[in-house]
Amino acid sequence: MRLDQIKERILDLLYPPDCNCLACGNPLYWEEHTLCAACAAELEPVEGLRCRVCSRLLKSDRELAEGLCVGCGRRPLERRIHGGAPLEHKGAAARLVYALKYDHVKAAAEPLVSRMLDWLPDGFDALTPVPLHHRRERSRGYNQARVLCEGLSRLSGLPVLDALRRTRVTRAQMSLSADRREGNVKDAFEAIEPCYGKRLILVDDVRTTGMTALACAEELYLAGAIDVRTLTATLAMMDTVERPPSPFASVSP
Numbered sequence: 001m002r003l004d005q006i007k008e009r010i011l012d013l014l015y016p017p018d019c020n021c022l023a024c025g026n027p028l029y030w031e032e033h034t035l036c037a038a039c040a041a042e043l044e045p046v047e048g049l050r051c052r053v054c055s056r057l058l059k060s061d062r063e064l065a066e067g068l069c070v071g072c073g074r075r076p077l078e079r080r081i082h083g084g085a086p087l088e089h090k091g092a093a094a095r096l097v098y099a100l101k102y103d104h105v106k107a108a109a110e111p112l113v114s115r116m117l118d119w120l121p122d123g124f125d126a127l128t129p130v131p132l133h134h135r136r137e138r139s140r141g142y143n144q145a146r147v148l149c150e151g152l153s154r155l156s157g158l159p160v161l162d163a164l165r166r167t168r169v170t171r172a173q174m175s176l177s178a179d180r181r182e183g184n185v186k187d188a189f190e191a192i193e194p195c196y197g198k199r200l201i202l203v204d205d206v207r208t209t210g211m212t213a214l215a216c217a218e219e220l221y222l223a224g225a226i227d228v229r230t231l232t233a234t235l236a237m238m239d240t241v242e243r244p245p246s247p248f249a250s251v252s253p
């Protein structure tokens with residue numbers, strides 16, 4: 001059995017596939033696996049120069065000249081949390097994130113995890129999920145960031161370290177304007193595990209301005225971590241993101 005077939009089998013066991021496309025809900029043809037051909041095409045890697053901090057695809061001439069996106073360019077060095085993400089938060093990628101997050105479609109993690117795997121940095125010790133507040137996790141039934149961690153852990157062998165706790169309920173970062181995002185997550189996390197000497201990969205579904213990553217990383221460094229990188233499924237633009245209509249029945253806000 002080839003390596004990619006083994007990877008698919010492991011992911012099937014973790015997130016059993018349905019006979020409908022996980023992104024758009026349309027019926028699948030027999031040769032299609034979890035995604036219809038149109039949605040799978042939208043998840044193909046995009047070639048182009050990326051920001052050396054957050055891995056966003058660079059668009060303007062100024063960004064390309066500096067090798068930094070506008071958001072990271074504006075931020076002082078100590079507030080730049082490095083990280084990677086395979087996909088832009090749009091089209092099928094965004095629909096998969098919403099299905100996982102709001103529609104209880106846990107299997108939507110599979111195509112995201114298989115693409116995140118290529119972005120796992122070498123030399124790190126553990127995967128740490130961005131936590132949900134316990135009330136939100138109870139109503140959703142799971143933390144989508146931990147579901148992504150479990151898939152990555154199964155395929156990479158890296159352990160999952162639940163090192164953080166969310167101390168209060170925060171609003172969805174994507175629903176807020178950029179200048180309100182820092183205040184929304186300030187002091188919202190605390191470390192609950194010692195992280196002495198550890199290099200940690202902070203895993204989440206979406207990265208927007210990176211304020212959640214910064215708030216989490218600060219706590220992990222205080223707990224002793226020596227390096228923190230992020231790995232998210234998607235990268236959203238800096239603007240407020242509207243949620244698209246869903247083909248699934250939503251179970252939680």
Ligand SMILES: [Zn+2]
Nearest residue numbers: 021024036039
């Ligand atoms: Zn589809």
Ligand SMILES: [Zn+2]
Nearest residue numbers: 051054069072
């Ligand atoms: Zn950037």
